[in-house]
Amino acid sequence: NAGVTQTPKFRILKIGQSMTLQCTQDMNHNYMYWYRQDPGMGLKLIYYSVGAGITDKGEVPNGYNVSRSTTEDFPLRLELAAPSQTSVYFCASSLGRTSGYNEQFFGPGTRLTVL
Amino acid sequence: KNEVEQSPQNLTAQEGEFITINCSYSVGISALHWLQQHPGGGIVSLFMLSSGKKKHGRLIATINIQEKHSSLHITASHPRDSAVYICAVRALISNFGNEKLTFGTGTRLTIIP
Numbered sequence: 001n002a003g004v005t006q007t008p009k010f011r012i013l014k015i016g017q018s019m020t021l022q023c024t025q026d027m028n029h030n031y032m033y034w035y036r037q038d039p040g041m042g043l044k045l046i047y048y049s050v051g052a053g054i055t056d057k058g059e060v061p062n063g064y065n066v067s068r069s070t071t072e073d074f075p076l077r078l079e080l081a082a083p084s085q086t087s088v089y090f091c092a093s094s095l096g097r098t099s100g101y102n103e104q105f106f107g108p109g110t111r112l113t114v115l
Numbered sequence: 116k117n118e119v120e121q122s123p124q125n126l127t128a129q130e131g132e133f134i135t136i137n138c139s140y141s142v143g144i145s146a147l148h149w150l151q152q153h154p155g156g157g158i159v160s161l162f163m164l165s166s167g168k169k170k171h172g173r174l175i176a177t178i179n180i181q182e183k184h185s186s187l188h189i190t191a192s193h194p195r196d197s198a199v200y201i202c203a204v205r206a207l208i209s210n211f212g213n214e215k216l217t218f219g220t221g222t223r224l225t226i227i228p
Contacts, residue, residue, distance in 0.1 A: 090158060
């Protein structure tokens, strides 16, 4: 199993450009998450999904959109990139909210710079 | 005040020393996670616990639910333990039972040979 994969690893965008960060997991996990990690800050939840076709906002959703058409894929879309979106983005997945256990598996991250 | 506070923020120690990293939280939780972020950026889950103590190799995690406090210990520390250690707490975010993790800012550990 590859686990959670993310592409691209690095990207530089100009202000106003758009892009999609890809995330795929091959563990048949129901839950998937997008986080951003800013220097000196804890990871913040952007969006999450509890299954195909179901998504919901996290703490910092403004400027982003997601979709979940399949169990495996959970892309994150930036429509109008802004310097405030410069960050490292992590995708994660977990089996589900089974009682007492919900380990999250993280992708390697995407380092995005908006200039 | 952050919901999850870690201390210390930075820790440098000699190889072989016993390491303790602390995590305090202010909300009701269903579980607490300890994660390790490698210098290259990858994040791996070390422990998930909701009570008591867990041990894996040289790593030990404890939690005191009443005091809202957890510790991560590393025995016989080694330079390869150098990483950022992140505490995260799991709590409900919706009436539908969905949960989210709230993360601390991490403790940067450096072990010197």
